[in-house]
Amino acid sequence: MTLEWEQVNVDAADPVALGRWWSEALGWVVVNDDREEYEIRPEKDRLPGIIFAAVPEGKTIKNRLHLDFRPDDQDAEVARLLALGARHADVGQGDDVTWVTLADPEGNEFCVLSSRRS
Structure with a gap:
């Protein structure tokens, strides 16, 4: 069995805004600009990526x-x-x-x- 690390998922109140921020911070490219699941990667066909997914609740404690x-x-x-x-x-x-x-x-x-x- 082999596993490939595809992405990290980050819950977000505003996936587009947070995804754009991380894209600029990392110098990564946007591969999906959907409002519910915004994804960035180091390059279009390079993994892993980061998906920013819309969630209704806000962050309350330190990330694990x-x-x-x-x-x-x-x-x-x-x-x-x-x-x-x-x-x-x-x-x-x-x-x-x-x-x-x-x-x-x-x-x-x-x-x-x-x-x-x-």
Whole structure:
């Protein structure tokens, strides 16, 4: 048996707005612009993708699954994401960590890791 990772599903109040935000944040392309299931991918035919699906309820607690990103320049990337509309998030990570926890416009947490050292 083999499995291929197809996508991550993200519940959203506004799938189009959130999908557009992540598309810009990641530099990914839109492969489905449906209002109920908006999908982005790194390239049109490259997996995995992210689907933003409409749900009636809002986010109430910390995500149990989140994405981590490793940039070339952590400070520059955090500044860029904040300028796009992300905000700092406190999920109990403390002050002595090497990553920065942010939240997207709907409150979904993700981390910007420190730059890799050679």
